[in-house]
Amino acid sequence: MPYRSPVAEYKFVLDEIVGFSQVAETDTYAEATPDTVEAILTEVGRLADEVLAPLNRNGDLDPAKLENGVVRTSKGFSDGYAAITEGGWVGLAAPADHGGMGLPQTLNCAVNDLFAGSCMALGLNPLLTQGQIEALEHHAPDWMKELYLPKLISGEWSGTMNLTEPQAGSDVGALTSKAVPNGDGTYRISGQKIYISWGDHDFGGNVCHLVLARLPEAAPGTKGISLFMVPKFIPNDDGSLGDANALRVVSLEHKMGIHGSPTCVMEFSDATGWLVGEENKGMAAMFTMMNNARLGVGIQGIGIAEGAMQHAQSYALDRKQGRTPLEGKGGTGTIADFADVRRMLATMKADTFAARAIALACGVAIDMATATGDATWKTRAAFLTPIAKTFGTETGITVSEIGVQIHGGMGFIEETGAAQFSRDVRVTAIYEGTNGIQAMDMVARKMMDGGEMAVALIDEVEANAEAARADFPDLGNAVWQAAETLREATEWMVAQGELNDRFAGAVPYLMGFARVLGGHYHLKAAMAEGGDGPRTRLAKFYIDRLLPEHAGHLAHATCGADDLYAFTTEELTA
Template sequence: MTFRAPVRDLAFALRHVAGFERLADAFPEADADTVDAVLEAAGLFASEVLAPINRAGDLTGARLENGVVRTAPGFAEAYKAFAEGGWTSLAAAPEHGGQGLPKTLEIAVLEMVQAANMAFGLCPMLSLGAIEALAHHGSERQKRLYLPRLVSGEWTGTMNLTEPQAGSDLGALTTLATPDDDGGYTLSGQKIFITWGDHDVADNILHLVLARTPGAPAGVKGISLFLAPKVLVDDSGSLGAANAVRVGGLEHKLGIHGSPTCVMLYEGAKAELVGELGQGLAHMFTMMNAARLQVGAQGVAIAERAYQQALDFSLERTQGRSAWTGAYPSRLFDHPDIRKTLVLMKARIEAARGVCLSTAVAADLANHAATEAERAAARLREELLTPIAKAWSTDIGVEVASQGVQVHGGMGFIEETGAAQHYRDARITPIYEGANGIQAIDLVGRKLMLGEGQAIGDLMDDMRDTLEALEAAGGALGGLALRFQAALDGASAATAWLIERRARAMPDALAGATAYLRLLGDTVGGWMLAKGALAEPVGLRLALARVYAETVLATVPGQVAGVTAGAGDLEAVTPEALGAH
């Protein structure tokens, strides 16, 4: 099955759904011709270089040989071509060797990279997060020494948070950073689940590591951020001796086999402080928030890849008699149930794509809009949408990949077809970079009251503006408005209940958090498709919006009960009642 980069769909989403035109003043160089050229070139690279080695990455995987990680066949050559193509530098600042283009365009490019080869795409994704963290919190020396090499792709970056006893609870981490005699630190400890923690595709790896210093307060207030290179670097940028950091093992994973996920052992490794002591978690969140949006785009990407394979299979496989023509044998595509499944898969992809790109536009505006008022409003929108972009889009990725297996039938359960790989690869995305339950807690516990409720209020107002446009258009769009209005009313009711309960009964609010994120994501996804239908009110865009409205938006009013059920029944349930011994 071949991969076709969704260049046209991305261009449509940027221009007609996400509001990319709002970036014109801040990024005059990102005109239509430039955007089209970047998307076309990235799509070509993804289709011709990355997609062909995706299957080998899954079958062969990364391997640890004599303490050195060897990547899957073709990965090192592909990474060299990726770096030489300047793909890591798209949105980086020109003073560090970057092209200064919008982050939104970077997200669009990375979606194609991840769809073509998710295991490969994780490497530059982590480097981009390291660039973000050092650009915001690094010293001038660190920016001079490390950023140009990360931006060029000459070196790569990692994010070291998790420890065996400390998963999402970072306050429990124990890795120790002890001051040395040269103004630096030595790191001692173990980190697990470190994506691309070691490899053979670049000359050096810059590890960003959370650790605590001797005597630091317990919990998250005692955490600081440190940089430890795999190979030591002098003040001229030249490589020296190996640092005291090594790979303790490779994780054996359900999917993304081509991505080396490492146990990292720091055994007195030389390191330097990034930013301020005690502010490590805040500094790392700069990297994590960028990564969360990129993981949301991964959800879209793997859904796109699974959908394309399912569509191709449905056109090749014959089975039964066509309900429309009576022809026998009939293509799978000519069965209404299969066709509806494919249309809904496509609709969910376009909805999630719109959510992620809209979040990216808000992020660009938060940093580059002309006035402080515009930047503040955009920042509220970015913060509100980020947990939805990450969690809802990755749930969509798993659902669409599962539907892809279903369209294949028994052939989907057989590894040789490749459909199973997409499902296995997709399953990690709701877990890493903050599990989706944590995203829901963040949405309800913090994001709903951003700006004293202004963020969610502004979002609801913007969605109702689109509802009015649908109603004014009439016809098929007017019919779409009925479902969208009911969903908006349901979202408003659930939001009001949560705001009231979080003020005096937080267990009730948190018990409904995951259901609320799903409800709000479904509604915002419908908004994205409605904007697409308004821009192109005939043909596919209208069909996608209508099928989504009748299949997904129609369920939103019923989802309110799942949000507002409260925690009373949960509090009464004991482990023994659930079968624990």
């Protein structure tokens, strides 16, 4: 089934749900006018529909290969990447003084959603480069910015992040890669990194690796880690490509999904690198890139949810099986008439909308923090980021699994393409910090303010629910009550002096918070529609059927850790 970019849906969410107009009213983003936004979404939508979506299946069936030390990408991917760079879409949110468009991250989120929904494996490449652009913009020396940023922003060069090592996993502080000073401002970088997405390709240009490594006599753990730029080819002063650097792709991982995206094992053997940021401050610099990527990964989950939903909708409207309850009553005569299939289709649609609204609200907070320098916006963006990443990816996983179920037995047969969405999206809950790590960050670091931002968001939800009560009394009351339950759970979290008690319920707390925010945004959609229309009906479905899940999540969240440690290890593993 052809992919159709949800351009109209994006316009509605931006205009009516997340308050994007306030971003466009700032001096920083004054060029993000409604006409500009519509033109960009329309053009990127055409690119996604006509160029990228036809590559998606081929990337799955004809994966990237390593041949004689060279990564060969899936057929058509090179042309697809060229189309992305020709449109200037890699640099949409990048600084204008280095060749970018300087447009809001919120709009960039929309573009990356369309890329992920049409072909996630290829769309991952510019997403990584965008993260590297932001890291260099904030931490690189001026000469490096002048040399690298124009090339990365144009897409002529691409960027990666190199964190993980075989023995370290998510414990980045356990890495052993070394950086030895040469005495001339360069360093010799040695070590092996795994899970490096788009670590190499045959698109031409340079592949620029940001690598975490440890200087001689550096402190143990994350306090002794520095960040280095280690390019595949050492650039000449004029930006042309010089000698090949001492690095190579050892192998490509054989993955569950996103087969068209080469995931590399990289080896650095006294490769030449340059310091980015200060010595032993590499984690701070890398987190700039990772925070950008975390929202981007949530967006990937939402894009896959969209693609899987459209695939399932098309099948449900085509598949005829058995006698439907609406035969002769204006039904379609297809499985879309069955109540359980309708439940699944509505769940896909409702959760995709909720996840998209949360992610774009996070994007708006990032843009407002950038444009105004206001600390409250910055705190809001930081708090929403783990929710956007986790709920976006969990929604992608759930929706793609429902898509397989709607296909029935054919969903388990690869030729239908339904399973690809489920396989492709599964990694998003793992990379850029697992969803468990996101949730622990939320209940610990993001609540160091005593829960002030969490409470501010809850207050906002309740105020909107109060305003909705006149026209939507049942829906408004349900959202308000859910927010009160969330407030009580938040107060419990803040009161726990033992962080492990918070961590034991971190994931259900985050999911409960997301459920309430989803109810809030669906209620806003009903209010914007102003009557008994499709958005109001979808809001009622979400608030009546999905929002009640928050109670179970939050009950789980406030159990503490004692019952988990009442088990012996042997009991848990027997």
